[in-house]
Amino acid sequence: xxxxxxRPRKPARPYRRPQRDPVRFLAFxxxxxxxxxxxYANLVLPPLLRKAREKEGPEKFDARDAALxxxxxxxxxRRQGTYDAVIAACVDRPLREVDPPVxxxxxxxxxxxxxxxxxxHAAVSASVELARVVLGDGRAKFVNAVLRKVAAQDxxxxxxxxxxxxxxxxxxxxxxxxxHPRWVVSALWDSLGGGRAGIEDLLEADNERPEVTLVARPxxxxxxxxxxxxxxxxxxxxxxxxxxxEGGEPGAVDAVREGRAGVQDEGSQLVALALANAPLxxxxxxxxxxxxxxxxxxxxxxxxxxxxxxxxxxxxKQPHRAGLVAKALNGNPGPxxxxxxxxxRPPWRPGSFDRVLMDVPCTGLGALRRRPxxxxxxxxxxxxxxxxxxxGLLRTALESVRVGGVVGYATCSPHLAETRAxxxxxxxxxxDADLIDARPLxxxxxxxxxxxDVQLWPxxxxxxxxxxxxxxxxx
Numbered sequence: 001x002x003x004x005x006x007r008p009r010k011p012a013r014p015y016r017r018p019q020r021d022p023v024r025f026l027a028f029x030x031x032x033x034x035x036x037x038x039x040y041a042n043l044v045l046p047p048l049l050r051k052a053r054e055k056e057g058p059e060k061f062d063a064r065d066a067a068l069x070x071x072x073x074x075x076x077x078r079r080q081g082t083y084d085a086v087i088a089a090c091v092d093r094p095l096r097e098v099d100p101p102v103x104x105x106x107x108x109x110x111x112x113x114x115x116x117x118x119x120x121h122a123a124v125s126a127s128v129e130l131a132r133v134v135l136g137d138g139r140a141k142f143v144n145a146v147l148r149k150v151a152a153q154d155x156x157x158x159x160x161x162x163x164x165x166x167x168x169x170x171x172x173x174x175x176x177x178x179x180h181p182r183w184v185v186s187a188l189w190d191s192l193g194g195g196r197a198g199i200e201d202l203l204e205a206d207n208e209r210p211e212v213t214l215v216a217r218p219x220x221x222x223x224x225x226x227x228x229x230x231x232x233x234x235x236x237x238x239x240x241x242x243x244x245x246e247g248g249e250p251g252a253v254d255a256v257r258e259g260r261a262g263v264q265d266e267g268s269q270l271v272a273l274a275l276a277n278a279p280l281x282x283x284x285x286x287x288x289x290x291x292x293x294x295x296x297x298x299x300x301x302x303x304x305x306x307x308x309x310x311x312x313x314x315x316x317k318q319p320h321r322a323g324l325v326a327k328a329l330n331g332n333p334g335p336x337x338x339x340x341x342x343x344x345r346p347p348w349r350p351g352s353f354d355r356v357l358m359d360v361p362c363t364g365l366g367a368l369r370r371r372p373x374x375x376x377x378x379x380x381x382x383x384x385x386x387x388x389x390x391x392g393l394l395r396t397a398l399e400s401v402r403v404g405g406v407v408g409y410a411t412c413s414p415h416l417a418e419t420r421a422x423x424x425x426x427x428x429x430x431x432d433a434d435l436i437d438a439r440p441l442x443x444x445x446x447x448x449x450x451x452x453d454v455q456l457w458p459x460x461x462x463x464x465x466x467x468x469x470x471x472x473x474x475x
Contacts, residue, residue, distance in 0.1 A: 018132035178203035267463030281404030293321030295328030306334025366465030
């Protein structure tokens with residue numbers, strides 16, 4: 001017997017079962033829902049958080065755990081393009097050949113390493129443990145190897161490696177550094193105009209977590225009542241807005257639970273206010289919200305109409321969204337009606353309304369702060385799908401308003417093909433319609449451009465990138 005064969009063998013380490021971390025497991029579940037079902041994180045995450053609190057109990061899953069899970073989900077989605085470029089530099093195959101669940105675990109790990117202050121060892125070990133739970137020990141080794149390569153550099157060093165120089169390809173550089181598809185960078189830059197500083201500020205704002213903004217619905221709640229809530233501060237521009245500066249929970253606010261107040265971006269509030277305050281010629285009795293779902297603008301318009309003795313008709317094509325509108329308007333102090341109707345084939349008579357809001361379906365490129373996954377789902381060809389619908393709805397709006405009445409065309413996208421191009425086309429078809437300068441109707445709001453239409457921006461106004469054109473029928 002040789003000397004080496006007589007040496008006692010080191011006892012094998014006993015197998016350790018992986019431990020499920022409820023925070024990271026929840027974040028992984030949310031990313032899988034976004035990937036597999038085309039779900040939106042803001043709809044998927046709340047029920048998952050409630051389920052985790054019920055299952056784990058408040059001692060094992062508290063507010064800090066919920067905040068971390070939320071940051072992991074939204075941070076990973078916002079930075080997906082950047083993280084994909086980093087991961088691609090660390091694997092020996094195209095990313096399309098990496099199984100999506102593996103890529104989700106890797107992305108969560110990369111965000112912890114490059115986008116948070118979680119210590120490197122904790123970020124890697126927690127991610128590998130998650131991989132063992134959801135992928136198995138074999139693929140967990142692959143996750144471990146990739147994340148150790150990622151951990152060798154910080155974010156700035158990785159960006160210098162994976163992003164092309166700005167001078168060689170400005171749009172591709174910005175796309176990688178700020179994690180937006182190249183075509184979105186190009187479209188936003190065209191809409192914004194100007195040089196490098198402005199577009200970089202906008203893209204950075206898209207990657208910031210937006211504050212929760214509440215609206216005090218007139219006649220039902222006051223901003224003073226909402227300002228009594230912890231961390232609440234006044235809105236910047238809307239007299240009905242209150243911001244929860246530290247990410248407070250809207251569901252804990254009495255007025256929100258009772259429907260007297262709601263969650264509504266300040267840009268959305270400004271659109272409704274501008275239409276409501278636009279000067280009219282003649283009576284002011286009947287208002288229309290022609291694309292009312294899910295009901296935020298409709299609820300504010302209904303409350304403003306009630307103060308003047310006017311009535312709002314809120315129309316929504318999708319029955320389930322019409323139900324959300326009815327819920328938002330329930331308890332309004334004045335008369336209103338909610339109907340399920342296709343705005344391109346309206347059941348009402350032409351020329352029936354004094355004020356009409358048409359907030360049309362769009363690509364949603366103005367709300368990328370709130371729905372970061374939308375930037376990866378949208379394609380340039382989506383513009384061709386929305387174009388005929390947007391024009392058809394604006395045509396209905398212009399036909400529905402009486403002579404002397406006002407139409408508000410709004411969209412949560414700054415893309416020129418969804419904003420000025422639509423308005424310009426319809427004005428050619430309606431020579432008896434003129435644009436109204438919307439800027440004086442938003443007093444105190446800076447940087448509104450040359451007019452007469454208005455484009456809001458996240459980096460300039462702290463709102464979604466809402467667009468508004470006001471049009472008066474003159475004959």
